[in-house]
Amino acid sequence: MKTAVFSARPYDRHFLEAANQQGGTADAFTFEYFDVGLDLATATLAQDCQAVCVFVNDRLDAPVLRALHALGVRAVLLRCAGFNNVDIAAAEQLGLFVARVPAYSPEAVAEHALALIMTLNRHTHRAYNRVREGNFMLDGLLGRTLHGRTVGIVGTGKIGLATARIMKGMGCTVLGFDPYRSPAFAEIGEAVALDELLTRSDIVSLHCPLTPDTHHLINEESLGRMKPGAMLVNTSRGGLVNTDAVVRALKSRHLGHLAIDVYEQESALFFQDLSGEIIDDDLFQRLMTFPNVLVTGHQGFFTVEALQEICSITLGNLSDFANGVECTNTVTAA
Numbered sequence: 001m002k003t004a005v006f007s008a009r010p011y012d013r014h015f016l017e018a019a020n021q022q023g024g025t026a027d028a029f030t031f032e033y034f035d036v037g038l039d040l041a042t043a044t045l046a047q048d049c050q051a052v053c054v055f056v057n058d059r060l061d062a063p064v065l066r067a068l069h070a071l072g073v074r075a076v077l078l079r080c081a082g083f084n085n086v087d088i089a090a091a092e093q094l095g096l097f098v099a100r101v102p103a104y105s106p107e108a109v110a111e112h113a114l115a116l117i118m119t120l121n122r123h124t125h126r127a128y129n130r131v132r133e134g135n136f137m138l139d140g141l142l143g144r145t146l147h148g149r150t151v152g153i154v155g156t157g158k159i160g161l162a163t164a165r166i167m168k169g170m171g172c173t174v175l176g177f178d179p180y181r182s183p184a185f186a187e188i189g190e191a192v193a194l195d196e197l198l199t200r201s202d203i204v205s206l207h208c209p210l211t212p213d214t215h216h217l218i219n220e221e222s223l224g225r226m227k228p229g230a231m232l233v234n235t236s237r238g239g240l241v242n243t244d245a246v247v248r249a250l251k252s253r254h255l256g257h258l259a260i261d262v263y264e265q266e267s268a269l270f271f272q273d274l275s276g277e278i279i280d281d282d283l284f285q286r287l288m289t290f291p292n293v294l295v296t297g298h299q300g301f302f303t304v305e306a307l308q309e310i311c312s313i314t315l316g317n318l319s320d321f322a323n324g325v326e327c328t329n330t331v332t333a334a
């Protein structure tokens with residue numbers, strides 16, 4: 001069975017091929033790698049393939065799914081947890097098999113959230129450059145001791161829980177908001193309403209999925225509820241945050257710090273080397289001018305352990321599809 005792998009970087013090829021070898025030759029699949037993302041213009045690359053393997057910024061709306069189906073594609077393998085980029089209802093209508101990797105080292109993303117918090121809080125991103133230039137002044141590098149601070153976790157699922165555990169270990173008071181109560185979280189922190197979390201937290205960290213309900217969950221109103229000087233961290237999905245409103249909150253000095261690993265318009269920027277290009281996204285460029293903003297390019301998942309798990313689970317999903325076996329990782333509209 002041949003699978004077209006879109007948005008394929010060298011590390012995707014390396015870890016997918018390693019997982020493919022581990023399965024033994026009897027189960028080995030054939031992969032064709034394309035570094036371009038999947039959209040209507042590139043869908044034809046999946047000619048002669050029965051499956052496509054895609055990532056977070058590949059577009060799988062109804063027209064793309066119909067084009068893939070017409071080419072003979074019958075399975076969509078997401079090498080990520082979120083599936084907000086797939087029109088699941090359209091996929092179901094076409095009878096496509098869609099599977100994701102629901103959990104792979106949630107600690108990888110939680111640890112990245114911690115890295116962002118620590119960097120921004122102690123200004124190590126600025127200290128690094130300063131010291132390399134022989135400037136050993138401390139002015140402007142004043143941080144806050146995290147021990148004793150209050151951290152609000154929005155979405156206490158796998159990654160939120162891992163983040164809560166880390167922050168508890170740092171000596172923070174942990175608050176959580178999730179429409180579904182988590183007994184595991186109750187052992188670590190206090191479950192509260194979203195408004196209470198926003199008003200009480202020094203650091204708000206987002207770990208809920210992007211859905212129509214959570215789109216722009218952080219907007220002018222919710223930012224207004226946050227403590228003056230608080231930090232907002234988003235390692236989940238860019239669409240959770242209204243970036244225009246965030247820029248206004250930063251300019252008014254109400255929002256103290258912003259750390260993001262995801263950005264609503266990231267598909268035009270992330271996972272590419274644009275260092276020699278002119279970047280047209282004025283909103284993103286405005287974010288880059290704030291000393292209290294830290295942006296990474298969707299690398300929360302990017303550890304050896306997480307990539308090994310992603311690829312081995314993706315291979316398992318493909319194997320289930322190929323063998324007509326029920327797959328526990330399928331995504332359905334229900």
Ligand code: NAI
Pocket residue numbers: 081082102103106109154155156157158159160177178179180207208209210213214235236237261262298299300301302
């Ligand atoms: P999960 O499904 O284990 O947890 C998500 C939690 O959010 C659930 O407990 C759910 O009840 C809760 N939730 C749903 N609607 C909510 C709302 N309106 N308000 C608050 N909570 C709500 O998912 P997991 O594995 O923890 O992943 C969370 C998100 O992290 C994913 O949806 C994905 O977008 C993002 N992610 C980012 C990565 C990165 O590299 N930066 C890598 C992997 C995931």
